[in-house]
Amino acid sequence: MKPQNNGAWLYLVPALAILGFAGVVPLVAVFNYSFFDIFTLDSAFWIGGEWYREILSSERFYASLGRSLLFSLIVLSVQMPLGVGIALLLRRSGRVSVFVLMLLAVPLVVPWNMIPTMWLSLINTENGLLGMALAKLGIGFDYKFNAVHTWIVLVAMDTWHWTGLVAVLAYAGLSGIPPAYYRAAAIDGASRYQVFRYIELPKIADVMFMALLLRFMDSFMIYIEAFRINAGGPDNATTFLSLDLGEAINGFSYGSAAAHSVIYFLMVLTIAWAFRTAMDRRGRASSEAIA
Amino acid sequence: MSNPVTRTRTGRGALLRGLAYLALALFILTPLAQTVMLSFMNTIPREGLAEGEFSLINYLNIFRSDALTSSILNSILYVTLNVALTLIAALPAAYAFSRFQFVGDRHIFFLLLAFRITPPVVLSLPVFILFAKFNLINSPVGIALVHCLFNIPIAIWILESFISAIPRELDETAFLDGYSVPRFFLTQLLPAITPGIGVAAFFCFVFSWVEVVFARILTVTAGKPITMAINSLFGFQTDIGLVMAMTVFSLVPGLAMIYFVRNHLAKGFVIRM
Known part of the structure; x- marks a missing residue:
């Protein structure tokens, strides 16, 4: 058990100072702006909750929210099983695993605004490897005007970008399982599925829960990548929450942008809170199981 | 095995x-x-060079442009600064989380989590206005500071896992021997968790290097990072070959980092409740 020591707060001072300056102060400011109609920062008029009423009663907001949720749902249901599957393969691969891990990390180091450019080049019908292949096969692929095709590009691109992270986290979780567990399972004649279900899954559950949260939030608020592919089109079919906010900022509608920011931040807080509560419950359940 | x-x-x-x-x-x-x-392909009409032909012209053009070459340095500058700041702030915090219970530790955990998952676009406008007041626009310090928002939580998570793997006796013996806290950190703790520092530095480096929303809004007229230099290449007639050559360049530091931390990439990330 860790000793109780409130002096430990001193160790947190540098981190909290930076987070306070770069995070808390701007949050307070954005909360303040959201109640004003702002033409320039010197001429702002108090309008109370007007922006909130406008956003929360607009169909556009709920449509974007729905699209963002759907995108996250698709992305998670592809990337989580794929990442865990790759990690399970790696577990059995000995020295090759180092190379595969390096390969998995590569998409993470590509600047976010270049990923859409890479994918658009790839599906270009004139000199793109995939575009030319599809054209040869006689498959008409039109990401500009066919909403389903735009979605396919976005999901494929996001999967390319982030599955590596899920796999790395899952593999980190699997590495913490002592070999004795596997030996015991082998002696008991456990099947491959039973080993996964009763040994591997419980051991990686915590870290996968974290991976789930990270992937959910990052895909839920996808911005640059989605904007670059088709600017929310065709016909707003890929206009996600962040794209609405980006539009408000770029249109210099600061009050409205601030209200969007506050609403989105409240969503973030709710999700983080739900996550922590769920973690607490899991933690308590497992410590009771030990006791 | x-x-x-x-x-x-x-x-x-x-x-x-x-x-x-x-x-x-x-x-x-x-x-x-x-x-x-x-x-490696010529992608716009040029004299004496057919479109689609193999050519080194894109790479040569990078070195002919001051904006492009200096953007590489700008990026390296603020990313390095960010990694240094993040590690200095996260190491003591990770130590505190690893070794002690204290009033409010659960709330700080919640705060860190919330900041990591807050999308940059939500904070971009007020950060710009605040940083303008402190003269942090166009400065590598501004971007380095704001990237700490998502990097400090990640670094604390990674470092905490590595520190918790070190037996508490290390601290106790050092303090009995009369080590001061800073001296203990530098001479005992750091050498014991070198791989953890490497992994934390890798992820901070990568997430700062690839981030574009803050990097764009905080560089108005100068100090443009590599990502924004590439953005400015898009126009009426985009030289996609040059864009791609620049992208290849932007991958080099990240790929080098992957190679350095290859044996430790998937360690850490332990979650202890």
């Missing part, structure tokens, strides 16, 4: 695994191959 799972593997399993890895490599490498291919 004493691992029973590796011992019982069959030829058929190894073959299937090989095929799966082949598919994975194809999936990950094809967009990169496309990028490298275009970077």
